[in-house]
Amino acid sequence: MPTLLQTRGLTVHFRQRSLMDLVTGTRRDVRAVNGIGLELAAGETLGLVGESGCGKSTLGRAILRLVEPTAGKVIFDGVDVTAMDARALLDFRRRAQMIFQDPFASLNPRLTVGETLAEVFRVHGICPNSEIEQRVVGLMAKVGLSQDLMLRRPAALSGGQCQRAGIARALALSPDLVIADEAVSALDVSIQAQVLNLLSDLQRELGLAMIFISHDLGVVRHLCRRIAVMYLGRIVEIGPTEAIFAAPKHPYTQALIAAIPRLDQADGLPQEGLPGEPPSPTRIPAGCPFHPRCTRVFGPCEQDPAPAMRDAEGARVACHLYPAQLEGA
């Protein structure tokens, strides 16, 4: 499959200045995303996982230029997204769409479902006005919304129905890439399963490339072929889903996977878990950013700069435990 999307050294820093900082003249940047290089093939599914504050949502938004990258490039189908003007960006967004976490907040409360979906066709001038209604009907059928919901506003819909409307809106223009940010996290288990089924059906049927952002590793495992694990704005491990679940390399990935509550874990919790909580992205520890919480920390972890990505048995991992000599040898 040809490469659809590539990021090179993608970096997003937010400036945060409180009144106190102004007085004392300090600068504290929220370093949300720090030099991320990713590749995504057409039709591929990639899961982006990590704890809150690891930068996964910001990365997703930066790829679509919903936030402006501080540095680095996003190459979509051979074209640099970061250099696009407004017109080119509109064309790009026709091909790359987003599904948001909060199904209520991401729909206009004053528009009916039908109006929300019709707006997409109108803004992008896809078809003559006379065809719009027919398209909306087809789209709603595709995501499993019955036609009588067309005249309802979001307040009169359930969470699952709103999320289906959000998915319909993202798919209206037959995009090549969809970024789903915690798209099922707000839903109840039974509804979550319905929406997961819908997403995987549509993904296969339409050959969509999808970046699925979630803190829920179970969901990601079910839906994605490949997984990238993020910690403090960096990817620490990336590889095929099954390989990562079978033999996680990075100590952080190992801890994350061990912490998932599973149905077959009837003997209680694993004894030792990861200590502490993720530090704030305003104060990223020196050396390997994970070293203060890592159970296998040794010499280079504190002294050397953050480890670069290297190959390790089928996956790529950023950890000093896996010597860099393997690279290219």
Next chain:
Amino acid sequence: MTAVPLLAVKDLSVVFRRRGADLEAVRGVSFALDASEILGLVGESGSGKTVTCRALLKLLPGQNARITGGTVRLEDQDLMPLREAEMRRIRGPKMAMIFQNPSSHLDPVMTIGRQIAEAIVFHERASEKQARSRALELLRQVGIPDAERQLDAYPHQLSGGMRQRAMIAIALSCRPRLLIADEPTTALDVTVQAQILRLLLRLRDETGLAIVLITHDLGVVAQTCDRVAVMYAGRIVEQGSKPTVLTCPLHPYTEGLIQSQPEAAPASERLSSIEGQPPSLADLPSGCAFHPRCRYAQAACRRHPPPLAEVDGHQTACLRWETLAATRRIAEPS
């Protein structure tokens, strides 16, 4: 279980009054809990798990909600006739509650130490100094590092996991026998969730605390609970020991919930989800409230609300549980 259980709830019903109509949020819920036992109360949003637990503490919101029937006995004391002043002597020393979102349940302008000490001074008539040293001990017990300094910290200075620990410390300040934990880890990351669950298990082991754990996450139930009660549309539809409920559910809703877990199906295969959505309380289906979504439903399910059938210490409110059990025997011959 010949002795009197720590908590015995019988036929508890709660009604909400909204726009002139009565909505039955909890309909005849019964369960019991012994010391050192953890009961998982599972269900989707709106199933009545939180309302049930708030009713135990008589912490229902405002004028619109009232308990319409049933009894709640805690250590053989009937809580139903108690007035508010008497309930205040129960909340804290006898049972306490922790919530999903600690930030909205901690006082933002009072230090953690004072919030813990407040309850101790009120209930145990301890001096400020005694209360403070007990608060320090509690912060250490719930695993807050650098406890001495955190005593004087405000909630916003703590991380989410530490705030949840602080709320647990407040709940435990007057040594209750029963802790009601309403989705205590839902807002936390998995690694922190594991820490908090581990803490709850340790407190149970060390102090004999009984816990009602409200959760929507069956994985959390599997890791922590002794028994499970599954709620749907205000009723307990299935109740039993954790291993039997999770491995041989006798209610189609429980079975559906288990099969809806992403891990239930191999990657990139469809999950066997439950069709439709939970009913609105204003418009409950006739008979068994689950029948419109149930794959085993028959005409009888539409007519009569199913009684709670007792099968080897396992209860199920399903007319068709025998069929369900038989299907499983055919599907998985062992």
